[in-house]
Amino acid sequence: MVTTLGIKMAPEWGGGTGSLGLGPRPSRWHWSCSLWVRGVLLLLGGFRASATSIPVSLGSSPPCRHHVPSDTEVINKVHLRANHVVKRDVDEHLRIKTVYDKSIEELLPEKRYLVKNKLFPQAISYLEKTFQVRRPAGTILLSRQCATNQYLRKENDPHRYCTGECAERTKCGPIIVPEEHLQQCRVCRGGKWPCGAVGVPDQEGVRDADFVLYVGALATERCSHENIISYAAYCQQEAKMDRPVAGYANLCPNMISTQPQEFIGMLSTVKHEIIHALGFSAGLFAFYHDKDGNPLTSRFADGLPPFNYSLGLYQWSDKVVRKVERLWDVRDNKIVPHTVYLLVTPRVVDEARKHFNCPILEGMELENQGGMGTELNHWEKRLLENEAMTGSHTQNRVLSRITLALMEDTGRQMLSPYCDTLRSNPLQLTCRQDQRAVAVCNLQKFPKPLPREYQYFDELSGIPAEDLPYYGGSVEIADYCPFSQEFSWHLSGEYQRSSDCRILENQPDLFKNYGAEKYGPHSVCLIQKSAFVMEKCERKLSYPDWGSGCYQVSCSPQGLKVWVQDISYLCSRAGQVLPVSIQMNGWIHDGNLLCPSCWDFCELCPPETDPPATNLTRALPLDLCSCSSSLVVTLWLLLGNLFPLLAGFLLCAWH
Template identity: 40%
Template structure:
């Protein structure tokens, strides 16, 4: 073959590859929470609404009423962004109103005014400003309207009298909590931060927060469906910080009768203040420090100190969830800056629970989080609102009380699956997997770092296709999970723009027909199924594979007569037994698609619908119809056109060379 024809042949193969290439890349999602435990000087205590002896007598049986007040910064946003924020805030507030009950608030809430200085005096356990009140009072960074404020409590240093200025304000009636909503571009709006929140005022009788703020970072607002779902999850998370799930409120938690779980000082009726933590210090009835003396790491056995919420309902829920009867409580995060450590559940233990310190995949508000809200002494929870939380479920004490290094090591010794962890490195061809519940296509988040990780975060002696000298640079992509690698949802992106997520349950994650190489379908009746190998795209004698394979989202249905059926490009294929490889093929305008899908056990899928599965047996031989490879697509015509141009150029060059040499 002449040189120019060899060149054309290579060009032909390259054209086939380039035109079949999916130009999207994936991004493992991680959005850290930017909540910080509210500093003592940022909180106003002793909001006087009703006497404690009256409040304590009330049952916790009234739905939580949250009053929304929108800051002027919201109105500076584009109209569609304003709509997104207000609709999503209402959704989040509605969720918590339907989930939490409180003692009825029998009078309007009038918030306290800010003192001109930090100097205060106490009388009858009420605080009075030594230098009078400021002209402006804020909640976080949001100015509180004057009509929401009571008169100033102040001490006159000349005559030693304690005074309260009269006010004509009505306060906010028929509510239990005031939420100030803003969209402020502050220093806390880091690149990956979506929003932040906190409480700012607590009532006098039982210390319950009665006012807080929620600020969304303007750069994070997006009209994309995937981003809106994440925004809703973030709002629920941040509002819960303001309602009570934060380290700065642990010392104020109470028992069912309304009695403090942490001792109080007689003069101020406040707990002991911890100067190092810069917050009121809780007792070990709320958070306890536990020592794990047998924490195994590659470098040996160490003692690991962990903080755990040990309140009664939380302890009962975590023991039940993890199937660990000796578990002391729920472990709190030990990494991150102020507001991440201690104020969230430990990411390694709780992964996609909504109150961990970073959003990585579809978050779930679990019974454990609802239990801690009950254990504040301020709320009763509607547990039917809890999501289906599966991370770590029934994995036992070894999972929740030992390092992921020891878990992986012992599982590998027994030649068992290391779930929920993984050890596949993302190199070369993108090979996806399924999450354990099959709700999403997933990737192992084991990645390479520029430098070796600290020894306590190195979990492997060997990794396939990685030089032993480089193994120390590999770990999970989520630092808050102690770099433990696990299967994680991800997003398909193009030039940093999110195109779609990988959750099978979200219809908007559906794929454009021209790129739907595996015959997938997304929606509530879809689940993730693994592929049995590479898929192939045939076109006029040429063949190519997509740049990723491994798993896909497919609709299914269950029947007591024929068991599990998986739909590929709308065609139903019956699963006769677990491990069976379904051979699927279909034709689109551009390709003949061929590949395999692996059947799970029927019960793994159909138990959810309580469908009784038939007995397994070998599938019968099926004589598949011969499908025709399409040859008239625009893509093909474009390739031929491009080839002809190359051919003309090559022939012209050959003619020129022959004519002038």
Template identity: 35%
Template sequence: DDFENCPEAEDFADSKATKNVGGDAAFNQPIRINIHYNFTALEGELSLAQQQQVKSVMSHVKENLESILTVRRTPNPLRLRRYCRHDKDDFVLTGPLEPCPDQCLNKSLLCKQFPIPAEHLQHCVECNGDSSNCVEAYSDGPGIKDTDLALYVYGTADHCEPGVVAYAAACQLEDQYDRPISGVINFCPTDDISDEEEVFQVAKHEIFHVLGFSASLYPWYRDENGNPRTRRDTNGNPPTNANGYYVEDENTVKMVNLTDWQTRFGPTNKIVIQLVTPKVVEVGRRHFNCDTLEGVQLEDQGGNGTTGAHWEKRLLNYEAMTGVVSQNAAFSNFSYALLEDSGWYKVDYSNASILVWGRGDGCGYTAGSCGGYIDTKKRQNQPMAPFCDFLNSRLHPQNLSCNIDRTAVASCNLASYYYDLPREYQYFNSGANFNSVASGLPIYGGDVQAADFCPFYADLTYRAPRGICRKGIPLTDNNEAAETYGPRSRCVDHSGKWQITNGSNTYTAQYSAGCYEYQCNNSAVIVMILGQSYTCSRAGQVIQVDQTADG
């Protein structure tokens, strides 16, 4: 499921008065987040239970982020700008002292459509077309005390296309360093996500967009000294493209031509988008073990709310700031480094989650297709993880294994589409269970488009919560694989399918992996099966399990 398809971003030049110079303002103050809920606005449709869940989760996310991020404090109280009508267009005043040429809008809105309390707005002076005769139409509201970021939370179906769980956008930036000071988050009325842990991941993901992970915010990024990363004009604004949108310089986001993108037809070129800011590059080089890495790719699939505003799913997969929900989402050093590279935050990296996907896979992994990576690993007789080449059925998957971080039993999501994939995403002339004479080669691909149709071992989404080790249930009702589920469980591959004897009957178990409780003991892993412990002391070790159980 896509996280979001954001509405059009605010015109930030009209919502701030940028200064071009850096500064030495204190950068060690924990961010203060104020949350305002309005679940009735715009015909909100969240149930009362969903509203309470969102409130509970947002409180936890707020606490989490306030312990991770420090900022330069916002003047107290925080007041937001009121819209001004001019030439039949609505726009935000550029500063608290600048009058509205026409009329101050009588509605209290944020991001052009979301209602907020009038008490949160600045005063507004209107001139009604006569700059010599301006009067104050609205006075300052009390504002919001002790706040660095004001978040407004809604539950409307507006902009909620099929598969969209939530969306968010920053709405106004502060005057001196361009940091976002207000934003909206909308939770779509859907039953697709009801687990509180997953709602937490979604909420934190959305706030990351407000904080800085957004294509509309890249042009406003600052360096470590507080100076703009992108050149500014005399009004303090970044350059614009032919469509009038602000664009960042190539020291922030850069288009790169990958010249060895392997397909089943041979190599071709592929243009990708990379974030090339210093902390992100540092994290990427260390994670991928690639000293020549020049940037980390951003997503190039999906709509306006996904493209360029998430990490490339092929490369980082279950990182929480990719554009597709993963049950084991990890807010890793990549996303924390992006926030720090915005120039608006200092980040406590000790809170980051460990990301296994792509770790140590080298420069070839980052600069080529998964098809080329798989072919190279086959020639070297090495595992092709994190990818796979077993053609599967979506509803009845076979050849189960563990996902890359062993949090779930998984199946290779290589499947048949109903149409030919784009040539750049046709990777296979053969696979584990098909060869070059297969008629379906043009339609074979991984079932996650955002991952560039690359196949990987994915959770059994059609059978959830079965197979989710920390919170799910056994794969079969009779638990034929003697699994144990809970917070101390991880997925373990079987060396083959188990033979099970029940009285005089012997049969082969359906699955070739399962979830089992484990514990670490020095350099060994101890796996518990039916109350008996088995010690694994080296990678790839095969353990013999031969037990008798009642029932």
């Protein structure tokens, strides 16, 4: 299976593009910062000497002090109604359900609008597109906290039972979890069996989500003592893969700025904090799994790893984090020992070696400074400077493949640009990753088996196992990795047009435009839920190559609008099906389009909602035959011919 991205960075992190500021090339790197720092100091020193009248400020945000929740703040082994993760499950986009606490509604209107309509929708949209997850089968229903923080578990029973009573309110961090998201209270009276369920039954829960994020704006003690914009963590983990299924993000209300120039910094911070809640946390290292779903840290009979009371978290094994000593160059040509902690999971090691071009690198170094919350919970700033998950924000954060690799160990997988749809006739069309062109998966069969290192597939739909070595992407210099590729149409060997949606000259001929497409500078690629059909009276035509097409879009206060001919269709949420029925050149064109995320194309988007009923049935079905001009002419001619006969009959009757 293909799991590695062919690019250095994930999709754009903040307000601009950039690369990791890593100092010298790996060949000159001796695990010491002396050479790099001397170069920077010489540059700054020279600048000060030649331009002393100009003040220079090197800005840096305060270090992120990620709070690893205590064992009393986290509920492990939360039972979801189905065992929903297996090795061969299909990976799909991560779905995050955002639930706003009432404290958000108490913010000033301009701050409330910023949080609900810009800040969190943009952050969530980015993370959902960046990560994949093996799809849960059931609803997320969270466990209730216990009044005494003490509980019992019974063998072969997935639930936990509070000794005494359940807590009156269940919290995720400082935020109260709504009652409708909770399981029934289960207790053991007097701490003894038999135990049972009491009170209201299981509630509705959260549907169609892989992670629930509770967002608040509470003026907590952390907000009053630390100079922070927001902080986040997880609060409940599911039973099968120990993956967080619920977490919180709290914004310090006095630190929310509505100044446009500060938005990118806040957005970057919110993304950083949510990734902590999703799995980048020292408190979760002991819960990481290998590629086959097996824990990397051994477990006790209760299914939990050992707890380190001095650190206040579950103790990871050396398969996850390893302590090593480096030889460290200091002044006077001396070498001293320097202790570092390396994250050594196979995925992270592989990406770190590629990034630094060092085949013997043991792992990726974790931060060793900044105090509790910064240490071990971030990448080493000296090595990955402006990477998104280093401990402070200095400039232009970017998300690297190293962080994506770590998130795979939590069960959140990096989004792969690769495909596994065999190129065939008719074509199954899709969209290029940037949604600017119609594309086709370039997976094909080769006449000879590919070299062993380029044989990626364990299985392909409809392909016998013995033929799998023959299949790969058509581009050799892409290491035969198949990807969705823009293409062009040819007729008798002569170029006709390409599939780039933005080029007006790619507009198909009127009588070949089955999908009622529109190419031009404001057009993007959209997925077709079904093949478009052209219909006129008794005649029906459809094009065998379908799956995507180019359509014009625009941004509005109501959200993203898709234009087909001169008719606009409002997208209320991503994945919404738009039934399209329009008249063009004397034909009816019927089909269905899938709405993309508004944030893919617009700078401002309203919260997602279910589409109104009027949007689902926006127009009555068209029937050209019932109002055909030729039919009307025929009727008039018939009446004209009948009129003399009728007049003659009346005259005869009169006489």
